Every structure is written in structure tokens, then in C-alpha cells.
Amino acid sequence: MTNLDITRRTFVVTTAAAGGGMMLGFYMGGRSAHAANNINPSPWERVSDKEGQEVNAWLVIDPDGTTTIRVGQSEMGQGVFTAMPMLVAEELHVDWKMVKAEYADSNRHVRNNNLYQRMSTGGSGAVRNSRVYLQQAGASARERLKEAAAQAWSVPRDQVTAKDSVLTSGTRRGTYAEFATKAASIQLAAEPAIKQSGQFTLLGTRVARLDTPLKVNGAAIYGIDVRLPGMVYAAVKSVPVRGGSLKSFNFDAIKGRPGIVGAYALKPVAEQPFASRVPAGVVVVADTYYRALTALNLMPVEWDMGPDANISTTEYYKQLAEAVKVPGAVARNDGDAIAVMKTAAKTVEGTYRTGYQAHTCMEPLNCTVSITADRVDVWGSFQNPPGSLAVVAEHLGVQPVNVYTHTTFLGDGFGQRSRNHEVRQAAEVARLVGNRPVKMIWTREEDIRQHTGRPASYSWNKAGLDAAGNIIAIHSRVSGHSAAAQNNPTSVANGLDNGMSNGIRDHRYKVANSLAESYIRNTNQHTQAYRAPGYEHNLFHFEQFMDEVALLAGKNPLDMRIALTADLPDWQTVLKTLKEKSGYRTDLPKGEGMGVAICESFGTIVAAAAKVTVSRRGQLTVDKINVVLDCGNLVTPAIAEHQGQSATVYALTDMLYRDLTIEKGAIVEGNFDTYPLMKISQMPVVETHFALAGGDKWGGMGEPVTPPIAPATGNAIFAATGIRVRTQPILGTSLAWT
Numbered sequence: 104m105t106n107l108d109i110t111r112r113t114f115v116v117t118t119a120a121a122g123g124g125m126m127l128g129f130y131m132g133g134r135s136a137h138a139a140n141n142i143n144p145s146p147w148e149r150v151s152d153k154e155g156q157e158v159n160a161w162l163v164i165d166p167d168g169t170t171t172i173r174v175g176q177s178e179m180g181q182g183v184f185t186a187m188p189m190l191v192a193e194e195l196h197v198d199w200k201m202v203k204a205e206y207a208d209s210n211r212h213v214r215n216n217n218l219y220q221r222m223s224t225g226g227s228g229a230v231r232n233s234r235v236y237l238q239q240a241g242a243s244a245r246e247r248l249k250e251a252a253a254q255a256w257s258v259p260r261d262q263v264t265a266k267d268s269v270l271t272s273g274t275r276r277g278t279y280a281e282f283a284t285k286a287a288s289i290q291l292a293a294e295p296a297i298k299q300s301g302q303f304t305l306l307g308t309r310v311a312r313l314d315t316p317l318k319v320n321g322a323a324i325y326g327i328d329v330r331l332p333g334m335v336y337a338a339v340k341s342v343p344v345r346g347g348s349l350k351s352f353n354f355d356a357i358k359g360r361p362g363i364v365g366a367y368a369l370k371p372v373a374e375q376p377f378a379s380r381v382p383a384g385v386v387v388v389a390d391t392y393y394r395a396l397t398a399l400n401l402m403p404v405e406w407d408m409g410p411d412a413n414i415s416t417t418e419y420y421k422q423l424a425e426a427v428k429v430p431g432a433v434a435r436n437d438g439d440a441i442a443v444m445k446t447a448a449k450t451v452e453g454t455y456r457t458g459y460q461a462h463t464c465m466e467p468l469n470c471t472v473s474i475t476a477d478r479v480d481v482w483g484s485f486q487n488p489p490g491s492l493a494v495v496a497e498h499l500g501v502q503p504v505n506v507y508t509h510t511t512f513l514g515d516g517f518g519q520r521s522r523n524h525e526v527r528q529a530a531e532v533a534r535l536v537g538n539r540p541v542k543m544i545w546t547r548e549e550d551i552r553q554h555t556g557r558p559a560s561y562s563w564n565k566a567g568l569d570a571a572g573n574i575i576a577i578h579s580r581v582s583g584h585s586a587a588a589q590n591n592p593t594s595v596a597n598g599l600d601n602g603m604s605n606g607i608r609d610h611r612y613k614v615a616n617s618l619a620e621s622y623i624r625n626t627n628q629h630t631q632a633y634r635a636p637g638y639e640h641n642l643f644h645f646e647q648f649m650d651e652v653a654l655l656a657g658k659n660p661l662d663m664r665i666a667l668t669a670d671l672p673d674w675q676t677v678l679k680t681l682k683e684k685s686g687y688r689t690d691l692p693k694g695e696g697m698g699v700a701i702c703e704s705f706g707t708i709v710a711a712a713a714k715v716t717v718s719r720r721g722q723l724t725v726d727k728i729n730v731v732l733d734c735g736n737l738v739t740p741a742i743a744e745h746q747g748q749s750a751t752v753y754a755l756t757d758m759l760y761r762d763l764t765i766e767k768g769a770i771v772e773g774n775f776d777t778y779p780l781m782k783i784s785q786m787p788v789v790e791t792h793f794a795l796a797g798g799d800k801w802g803g804m805g806e807p808v809t810p811p812i813a814p815a816t817g818n819a820i821f822a823a824t825g826i827r828v829r830t831q832p833i834l835g836t837s838l839a840w841t
Contacts, residue, residue, distance in 0.1 A: 199310060225521050453647070471542040492507075560644070
């Protein structure tokens with residue numbers, strides 16, 4: 104499907120393009136480029152028959168002036184296929200209407216010592232971790248284009264102007280395409296300085312997303328859409344209880360059904376990395392997915408449920424509640440909270456619990472693998488293409504340079520697509536089948552029950568106040584599941600996993616005596632990065648507890664937060680902007696309420712105000728969410744607003760409707776009938792406001808809005824009803840009031 108061989112004819116045609124120049128270091132053949140743009144639904148194929156000139160590893164200029172900018176991050180709806188090109192284009196001074204985007208090649212990345220620097224998408228790090236070198240790539244290409252023109256026109260480079268893909272000097276004029284070939288061979292004596300905050304002309308403006316047309320007309324290709332000649336389909340079913348094994352399956356019962364290729368056992372290998380290990384299971388392969396899945400569901404299978412068949416969330420939550428009754432691993436210790444607490448005029452305690460959650464990406468996990476004699480090709484929705492490449496190479500025992508990943512668009516990620524367990528499983532299935540491409544697809548039930556999502560968490564919090572109502576001590580204890588301890592036990596020193604207490608141990612309130620402790624209590628479930636790991640559930644605990652403190656102190660919850668962050672100018676700006684934009688009030692009539700919460704994560708400060716209405720019978724309506732954020736600088740304001748809306752949906756869905764429960768070692772919920780999503784009719788109005796500090800501050804956007812949404816809503820519910828929501832989901836809590 105993708106042939107990297109260069110024939111003599113291709114070499115001549117390529118070097119003749121763009122005025123006779125040759126591409127440096129990378130063949131961009133029509134069947135081998137990983138491209139996506141506003142007319143091409145396949146992110147791994149270029150549409151144009153014209154071969155462009157690579158000026159540097161990040162950009163190609165076609166003879167018609169089209170500039171294709173390579174994106175090292177994965178597009179899963181968060182807008183990197185627009186934001187990343189904008190960072191390059193800002194410095195390149197290219198006509199934005201002539202810009203397209205394509206995925207950077209992970210095979211080239213591996214072969215050339217991590218050429219594209221960062222190709223793992225997560226941690227809200229696309230802009231903040233890639234910005235400098237992407238700006239530098241654009242600036243370098245601009246100056247090399249200018250130098251090429253300067254040499255042709257016999258003028259100094261500083262007398263050449265670059266604007267909108269055109270170079271000028273006096274009456275002389277030429278397009279970027281005319282000088283691209285010469286520019287590719289120019290070496291600058293020194294790299295140019297890049298623009299800083301306040302100097303941008305493209306960044307911070309509202310531009311149309313490059314991937315929108317494809318997604319509107321349905322042409323965009325996701326992993327689940329991949330079709331290859333001769334491809335077969337695999338349906339898998341893993342042991343219901345993690346840690347169990349496959350005892351037997353009766354292939355004879357289904358082998359006569361139409362289209363059946365075979366059925367195979369999947370066996371875990373202890374030496375495989377825990378995070379991507381193939382679970383015990385069985386797979387049926389057929390000429391269509393419907394036939395494979397139908398046969399799998401009809402085939403008799405017998406499991407050995409293993410040693411964890413008696414685990415239940417009911418008992419687990421009891422263990423978490425017991426754990427916090429004794430001292431734990433210390434995550435923060437300012438002053439002497441325990442001693443000072445004994446001198447407090449008043450104290451307040453609060454406990455909270457959140458459960459396991461599955462990501463439930465709209466595109467179920469899938470992967471397509473083709474193994475041939477000299478190479479392996481892998482198609483899929485990868486959050487970490489080089490990581491996927493490495494997993495396939497390791498599992499199949501081939502050299503990484505012989506593995507080619509073809510990243511499609513992603514139907515959500517949220518961290519689930521970063522662990523590559525489905526990639527390893529697909530590689531194993533393709534190895535078993537042996538002679539043709541195989542597409543493996545998880546059912547929604549498999550996706551939920553084999554989740555690697557949010558860990559469960561329980562917290563106990565205590566605060567002490569002096570006679571004037573000032574906080575003199577805070578003591579928090581958090582118990583729950585540690586992905587770090589499960590994936591790599593040696594990484595957790597002295598039983599301390601700081602990620603478990605994100606949002607609690609690192610609160611920014613000015614309290615002289617703060618103690619935070621944590622306790623690792625794992626089950627057989629696999630957990631991993633979730634949207635805003637740690638913060639997303641711990642803020643539900645801690646920011647509601649801060650409202651309990653405000654109530655005891657007799658203070659306005661928002662004003663108390665402003666007072667406690669008086670030495671943090673950025674926080675002050677965000678909180679005061681929230682007060683202004685939301686019209687926060689504490690005097691609404693019974694049944695109506697407003698609540699606030701704030702968090703700093705991934706370099707971004709986000710405060711939220713929720714407005715809710717609760718009927719006397721307990722019917723809850725979340726009316727409005729106001730979000731104020733400071734990420735320092737913005738690349739794409741419209742996409743940032745979309746992230747605010749997306750995070751609101753995500754956080755409210757978890758808080759209001761969803762909980763994974765374990766009975767007899769297995770996840771009970773299996774699809775959206777028992778594990779629902781928030782419906783469009785339940786969506787509140789969301790307003791996103793920016794209070795940007797500017798300067799050198801560049802925070803993330805994909806995750807930071809999520810953490811304050813749930814606690815702000817919980818605080819609003821209390822303001823409306825006097826009922827404190829202490830567990831997720833809240834549907835198990837009666838909100839009826841009198």
C-alpha cells in the first residue's frame with residue numbers, strides 16, 4: 104500500500120519540480136506521504152500529483168505556492184491540525200489561505216533520531232511544548248527564502264521582505280515557490296529570533312479549522328474507516344475479570360458459518376509492559392466485522408476468572424474509607440497542620456468519593472495491521488505514533504525502521520489511545536492470521552469493560568479556623584488507585600504517587616499549615632491518563648470542601664478564594680473576572696444556586712461558576728457555566744472556547760450520570776444504556792472568557808477546564824438545596840428539598 108522505493112523516473116520528475124530543485128532527505132511520494140488537508144480525507148496520502156519542495160523537515164512548498172505544514176501531534180478534535188500550522192505560519196509569513204496540514208512521519212522520526220521532537224499527544228502539551236521549535240522552523244524557512252531571493256537579486260537579505268507567500272525587494276517580486284529549491288540548500292550562519300507575545304499577527308486570531316470541511320461532509324478518515332484490499336476483520340472478547348485466563352473455546356460450533364477465517368486464543372505475556380499487555384481472550388476473524396462478531400458471540404467460551412473474582416466496588420470503597428483513618432505517605436507538609444489544628448476555634452471535616460470511569464471515546468478502539476516479508480504497516484487513531492510503532496516492533500520482533508504507522512484522525516483520545524494496548528493486540532492478531540491485513544475492532548462493551556481510565560478516589564479533609572474565621576490549618580488524606588504503582592511499581596517511592604493527590608497537595612491557597620497524605624489501594628482494574636489526571640476528580644473533593652470551610656467561616660465562597668490568593672496576581676485576575684462575568688450571587692431564591700471553583704493545571708488557571716435550578720422534587724437543571732481562564736497566550740480563540748464546552752460536557756457527564764461498578768471482579772456496565780452520556784437537551788449554556796497574562800506564559804487547553812466544572816456545580820447544588828453532593832455520580836443522591 105505504501106512503497107518507498109524511488110525509481111529513476113520518479114527521481115527525475117521530483118528534482119524537476121519547483122524549478123529544478125531536489126527534495127532533501129525525505130521522499131514525499133504520492134503514496135507515502137502522511138497528509139491531511141481541507142480536500143484530502145486520508146491523513147496518510149497526498150492528493151496532489153505535484154511534488155513539492157521540502158524547505159525543512161516541517162514544511163513543503165508546492166510549485167503552485169501551496170504550503171504544507173507537518174504536524175507532529177495527533178488530531179483528536181482538539182484542533183492541533185490548525186494550531187500547529189499557525190505556529191509555523193506566524194513566522195513563515197505565508198498566505199494562510201494557501202496552507203495545508205499533514206501528519207509528520209513517525210517512521211522518519213524514528214529513523215532520524217526523533218526528528219520531530221514531540222509526537223506523543225497528551226498532557227495538554229501540543230502548543231506549550233512544541234511552540235518554540237515550530238516557530239523556529241517557520242522563522243528559519245522564512246529567512247532562507249529571503250536569502251535565496253537576496254542572492255538571486257544581489258541585495259542584502261535585510262532588504263528583502265516576506266509577506267503572504269511573496270518576496271519583494273524594491274521593484275523585484277517573486278513567490279515562495281520560485282525560491283523554495285534554492286532555500287532548501289541554504290545554511291544560515293545563525294538562526295533568527297522568534298516572535299514573542301505582543302508581536303503576533305496570525306496567532307490569537309479566529310481562523311477556520313483546516314479539518315472542518317472533511318468532518319462536516321463526512322469524508323474524514325478515522326481508524327475505523329480504513330479499508331485495504333484483501334482485508335479481514337477481527338472481533339475480540341477478553342476475560343471479564345482482569346487477571347483471569349481463557350480455559351477453552353469451541354471453534355467447531357462456528358467454523359461452518361459464512362466468511363469465517365479462524366478463531367485464536369490470546370494469551371498475556373508477563374514480560375510485556377503492563378500498560379500495553381494483551382489480556383487473555385479469544386478472537387474470531389472473518390471477511391466482515393458483522394460475521395466475525397456474530398460468530399464470536401455464538402461461540403462457546405469458558406473462562407477461568409482467576410484470583411480476583413470476588414472483588415467489588417462496594418468492598419473497595421469501604422477499604423478506601425478505612426485507609427484515610429491513619430497517617431499515609433506525605434505529599435505536602437507546610438508548617439505543622441496537626442499541632443495547629445488542635446488550637447483551632449472551629450473545625451470542619453468533609454469526605455468525598457469518586458469512582459472508576461472509562462473514556463468511552465466516540466470511536467471505539469481499533470487498529471489495522473498488515474505484515475509482509477519486509478515491512479509492517481499499521482493504520483489507526485494513535486495518540487503516540489512512535490510509541491505505537493515501538494510496540495508493534497517489539498511485539499513482532501522486527502526492527503523499528505521496518506514498521507510504518509499511518510495515523511488517521513482520532514475519534515477522541517483523552518489518554519486512552521496513548522497506551523497502545525489495542526495496537527499490541529491487533530499486531531498479535533495479524534501475526535496469528537499471517538497472510539493478509541487484519542482490522543481489529545473493539546465493541547463498546549469491550550471498550551468499557553477493558554477500560555484504562557480514571558481511578559477511583561476517596562478523600563478526607565479537615566480545616567481549622569481561628570476565632571475570626573481565618574483558616575489556620577488544612578489536613579487532607581487521599582486514598583485510591585495508582586496507575587504508576589501498577590504500571591511501574593519501582594516508580595512509586597515509599598508508597599507515594601503524587602499524581603493521586605493532584606489538586607489537593609498543590610493547592611495555591613495561602614494557608615501556613617497544610618498537610619496532604621496519600622494511600623495507594625489498587626484493585627485488578629487498569630487505570631491510566633484521563634482528562635486532567637488527578638485534578639479531574641480531586642477538585643470535586645477539595646473545591647467543595649473549601650465551600651464547607653467558607654460556610655463555617657460565614658464568608659462568601661468567591662470572596663474567600665480571592666482573599667486566600669491575594670499574593671497570586673494571575674489568580675486574582677481570573678477570580679475577579681469570574682465575579683464580574685458570572686454575576687456570582689449568594690442570595691438567589693431557594694431552588695436556585697450558584698457555585699464556584701478554581702484550579703491551576705497544565706500551566707493554565709481556570710475558574711468556573713455554575714448556575715443550577717433544582718425543583719422541590721429534586722429535578723436538577725444545570726443552567727449555565729461561566730469559565731474564565733488564563734493560559735497566558737492564545738493561538739486559536741475559537742478552538743479554546745470549544746475546549747471549554749467540551750470539558751464541560753466531559754466533567755458533567757462523569758459527575759451527573761456515570762459510574763463503573765465491579766461485581767465478582769468484573770465491570771458491570773457495558774454500553775450507553777447503563778453508562779450514559781449527557782444528552783444535548785441537558786447541555787447548559789457555556790461562556791468562556793479569557794483573562795490572559797501574556798508574556799512567556801503558555802498553558803495547555805485540552806484538559807485544564809475540566810477540573811473546576813464538577814465542584815462548581817456541586818457547590819451550586821448546595822447553594823440551591825442545602826444538600827452537599829459527596830459522591831459521583833450524583834444521581835444516587837436525593838436532591839429533593841423543602
